[in-house]
Amino acid sequence: MTRWIWELRRARWRFGTFGWLALLLMMMAAGVAVSEILPMRADLARRTAELSRREAQLVHAPPPAPDVVGRAMTADQRFSVFLHSFHAIAGQHGLSVPQVTYQAVAEDEASLRRYLVEGTFTGSYLQVRTFVADLRLLRGVRIERVALSRTGIDKTQLDARIKCSFLVETSP
Known part of the structure; x- marks a missing residue:
């Protein structure tokens, strides 16, 4: 246990202030990626699948027969x-x-x-x-x-x- 404390004190000395700031920024970037980017990617995948499904319905829609549509049309x-x-x-x-x-x-x-x-x-x-x-x-x-x-x-x-x-x- 004392060895770990000694290594942490030594790392603080080796990293310096800018090293710790860089490590903090990397952890913040990882947190943003987990909380923002991954849910957004899943949402985009869901929307893409929904759009593909709707596009397939438009392309393969059954054509309305002109005599079935209604008699009230001109x-x-x-x-x-x-x-x-x-x-x-x-x-x-x-x-x-x-x-x-x-x-x-x-x-x-x-x-x-x-x-x-x-x-x-x-x-x-x-x-x-x-x-x-x-x-x-x-x-x-x-x-x-x-x-x-x-x-x-x-x-x-x-x-x-x-x-x-x-x-x-x-x-x-």
Whole structure:
């Protein structure tokens, strides 16, 4: 026991005032790390996991079918829902649609409104095929043209251009 006391007195002499201050600062830094940084790191990990979960729900959200959304909507609102469905289905199959053009076409009957939609994207053959198959399941959609091309015979990515029309009843 006396040996330890002697070593502590000797350490005080060897460290000096600045050595003890440095040791005190290191202990304070360790205390801050334990009390502030570690809980913050755990909180950031929890928030990152929550954000990833919410992002996955947004990416894989089931597309609302334009005929299920509600009958009280106007034709333009139903077309907006269709565009959301179009992009959601593309997102489910890993396709991004960088360019979509659409226009309203006048129909002979006043109770119907037709919209033409053209989209271009790049993806594998399987992605394009499943996207077109799921797009056909939406009511009111008619696929008019699908054009596929690729830059070389050895490439697996296709450049796809889809032209479809969406027919919706207008409110009386």
